[in-house]
Amino acid sequence: MSLRRFIAVRVAATVPILFGVSVLTFALVHLTPGDPIDQMVALNPQISAAEEAAIRARYGLDGPVWQQYLTWMGNVLQGDLGTVISVDQPVLPYIMARLPETIALGLFGWAIALLIAIPTGIYAAVNKDTLGDDISRVFALSGISLPNFWLGLMLILVFALWLDLWPVLAPDKPLLSAEMLWYLVLPGVTIGTASSATLMRVMRSSMAEELNKEYVTAARAKGLPERTVVLKHVLRNSLISVTTIAAFLTASIFGGAVVVEQVFAWPGLGRAFVGAIVGREVDLIMAITLFTGVTIILANLLADIMYAVLDPRIRYD
């Protein structure tokens, strides 16, 4: 199978997946009691039953769930993602205004995760069963175990409040400025820590496995320097499993963004998602869920392609 056909088949396979995700999410949102109009009514005793019904009808929240779903799907197929009721804004620009922030934070989190995981994983594998290896494994365990919100608050406490090295709030600067990159370190570390821990463990085990293979023994026997053996031969093969895991971690990066953006008052999609759930903003929840679904599917597709690039023995079967 050619690469082009492989991609076409995989993309086609995403359609039923996204459809299933949309049905499931829509059902879950509607199984949760309440909607934005309930909140509006709770805050405004003057709104009569008739006015409430009129508002509900205006936003298409008055029909049975299946009808609401079909309406929503029909609108989506025409490029209309619906309305964020609480602010009376169309969903698409609402998402697009926040997307760059989440991408920036996600990429930064990724960078931090890779910067921590790969050197640490290599070190732990090369120095297997030493004190350094034990320390790195404790770090990995801690990274996985620590809740994001707690780690974020602790970083704010230590580095912003005690040491005064970072601001608590994002500066009023462009997203691609030096000040903003500096600011992104704390949320990036927070979001990247859990992923780095997972990546580091995979890197370590994968590398340790490669180091025991015959081609490594042969390379050493040839008298190649250990540095060359590890970085040129072993690292490339070890990265195959890391790449696969890294794609899966895209989901956890977004999951982390939901919490981290809240803690750091970062105006991205994660924070919007929390607000959408609290306010039962169906259209916004659906849009962000689908967007995330597409992103994860694409990340996995990219991982498969990378897998083949890194290991020519792999074919698209």
Added chain:
Amino acid sequence: MTRRRVLKSAGAATAVMLAGCSAGSDGGGDGESEGGQSLDPVRERAAVSVDEIQDGGTLRFGLGAGIDSFDPSYSTSAPAGNVHGLVYESLITQDAAGTVYPWLAKTWERMDVQEVEDGAYEPYMVSAETDDDGNLVADDQIIIRNPEDGEVLTVNEAPDAVADGTYGIQYRAELHEGVTFHNGEEMTAEHVARSYEVLENSSISAQTFDSFLYAEAVDDYTVDIYGQEPDAEADSQLPPTVYPMEHIEEYPDRGADPRNDLTPIGTGPFEFESYEAEQRAQFSTFEDYWLDDLGLDALEWWDGPDGFPTSPVVDDITVSIVTDDATRAAALNNNEIDLTYGLTSDTYSEYRSADDYRLSVTNAGAYNFLQYPVTQSPWDDERIRRGVNQLIPRAQIADNIYNGYRNPAYTPLPELAADEGSADYDALVEELRPQTEQNTEGATELLQEAVDDLGVETPIEATIETNTSDDRVREAELIAQVMSNTEFFDISVETFEFTTFVQRILGPEYYQQGNIVLIGLSGTFNPGSFYDAVNSIDNFGQCCNFQRVDTPELDEIATEARFSVEAVEDPGFRGEQYDRVWRGLIEQAPNSYTVFGTNVSSLSTDYVGHNTYTFSGGILPYGLHDPTDQQVAYLDRE
């Protein structure tokens, strides 16, 4: 120095300590509450000396919620009021005690009040269609519905009714001349009369069109505003936010909001500058602010010191949106914001004792209440409810759970609305407190008598349901514990996420489930707000009569206390009527009011003179500058 700064600085700077809290005058729109002099709800009001006021600087305000709309006519969020108050103004303003003062209006005067007979509007009504639920609907804003005949009065027919003399109350506003909007338009009577159009069919139109009937310009600077009924609250309910023609005529049917590419334009002291989604909004001084030009003497009620600023002395405002309380507190501690409110009460002691920070506390109109399942046995017996009312440890709740930042609710009426809501508030408290103060012995007698008469098996099992707010859950648990400590009750507590909870208790069958609701609500300066929402049968199935509370005789008295000619013309009558309502509420006890809230600002001492407004939506604009209380605050970054 800007032109505005020059104007502000003109006048002798006199060293006068501004103690705030003006004394009211008399009704008829010259800054007096009709019920007499109000108590200042601000605790330990900060005072500044006029000659120490420093001009300039950027105030950084931390807002704990997103801005749902920059346009007050499209906003249902109290926190967003803090940005509305910078940009927009109305004909009147209210000081921290709720006294009404003319603002954009030079005078604000009641011209006429008359009874409106039942069916008086019917000759002007038109047929309307019904929706699937049987509700009357129309393309134009409906003012009054007549479901029996399938007819409505819309904004199109209201002028005919007024022309024939069919209305309940008429107010006249003489406007200040020379008031300009941020876009340079001069405000006229036409702007005021047509500003109601912005509200038509908005999500909060009900707040205005439940009392407003019609407005018309008499001449360039005179406008008449009519209400549907004789309404003792009309002076604060009828005046609109005033919009420029650019907004009224050219903006589409959406809020003036940067997210709609529509700039908010008002007459207020600050102009909108920029907004970054969910992050920050920025405002700057409006150089042609009308009060800088006209001077404080243009306000007929002004009797403050010479040299008092005519507008806020701070140049720019940055509103940072930080929804997480811990992060907002960290930002305040890290000197990234100067002022915020709504932090958790466990942080207050830290700010109270810190040298660089202070707290500003004001008694507010929010209240927590228990609502009993009054249609279900044994809760349909008022002795059971009165017994529980006497078990509630109000003082303990206020002191221990809310660290003293709540006030025990010994009456259903807070001191805030005492002026118009009671003929003699102190006497009322003295009379009712024995029935609401914790009295286990008295409660036991009542409960024993009730269970013996009813033959009810004890302990009576019930659940207090509330939303997942830490303090409120603790309050529910304390009440449940106190009740369960008696032989009469076995009470559990169940909590729900807010939206889930709201949807649950608004359900049409909820009242049959036999649960007790504990929830909070915000009242207003008007006494009716502490009765209607939670007791009136008209609010069953909506906010906030969840248990089908039906006290027809009290509803009638409360209606008389607001919607009658006598109530409008005679504050004494109004207070007496409300006293009857409060006594009746304690007697029948469909709800138990537990504590009244406070608003608490946490701020840096760099921001000098700030005092907190009674309602959270006014905290930022009021603190900056409010001549009604001679309130002004400035930045001292030294």
